[in-house]
Amino acid sequence: MKNTLLLPNKYKVIGWVTFLSFAALGLACIYLEFEISGFQLYYPKKQGLFDFSKYNLTNEFALFGTTIGLLMITFAKEKTEDEYISLLRLKSWQWSVLISYIILIVLNFSIYGMDFLRFLTYNLWTTLIVFVIKFNWSLHKFRKEELANEK
Amino acid sequence: MKNNIKVQRAIKNITQAELADLIEVSRQTINTIESGKYVPSTVLALKMAKVFGVNVEEIFQLDDSDKFSA
Numbered sequence: 403m404k405n406t407l408l409l410p411n412k413y414k415v416i417g418w419v420t421f422l423s424f425a426a427l428g429l430a431c432i433y434l435e436f437e438i439s440g441f442q443l444y445y446p447k448k449q450g451l452f453d454f455s456k457y458n459l460t461n462e463f464a465l466f467g468t469t470i471g472l473l474m475i476t477f478a479k480e481k482t483e484d485e486y487i488s489l490l491r492l493k494s495w496q497w498s499v500l501i502s503y504i505i506l507i508v509l510n511f512s513i514y515g516m517d518f519l520r521f522l523t524y525n526l527w528t529t530l531i532v533f534v535i536k537f538n539w540s541l542h543k544f545r546k547e548e549l550a551n552e553k
Numbered sequence: 554m555k556n557n558i559k560v561q562r563a564i565k566n567i568t569q570a571e572l573a574d575l576i577e578v579s580r581q582t583i584n585t586i587e588s589g590k591y592v593p594s595t596v597l598a599l600k601m602a603k604v605f606g607v608n609v610e611e612i613f614q615l616d617d618s619d620k621f622s623a
Contacts, residue, residue: 484578485594486585544581 408479417474424467431461432523438463465526472530480541490540498533555616558587561605576600 430436437460480487505528509521562572569587573580576597585591593601602609 482577482579484582485597486578486582486591489591544585547581547584 407477408483409474409477411479411481413474414478417471417476417478419471420467421471421475424464424471428461428464428468431464436460468527469530472527472534476530476533476537486544487541490544491537494533494537494540497536498529501532501536502528554592554613554619555589556587556613558583558601558612561601561607561612565605572601572604575604 427436437458441460441463442458502525506525509518513521558572562569567575569583570580573583578597582591586593586597598609598613602612605612
């Protein structure tokens, strides 16, 4: 059975490079207020009292790259993508969806206001990141298994 | 479900890695099947049977944990 949704193996590396560089850009946007000057399409005529938007596209660009990078990591094939690895993949997705929503439910009751909004930003990628962790952990355990039955 | 892949491999004199290459899966997948942790798809079972030159039932059999009324 072929899983046609998956990308070739090399996208794993491309995905990691994309994810890490755009995540760094995103963090710079949030914490250092970094922006690529002139990287915008619209220039607002007047600044209202509550005009939060500067219409600069640096943060949009960072969010886009981070998401595409993570999608490439999660959808890249393993070198030997056999049916057992497909099963691990499916189980890892189930885990990551479940864990992501547990995190959402718990934090819903434990943090409030702007902190919650900040969490929601990071929460855009929780499912994907939990998948990467869970899937690689499963693969690691799978590959480490002893050659006990080999002899 | 139980299997006798180990015995079949011994008869054919091939390792897990060689069997894995023949049916295009990873070596560890053969290991999980052989130890009964994973039940392979029908396609994979048929490929194994072809490699060993036997019927699928000679490799895989139901055991007590697969009780059903028929």
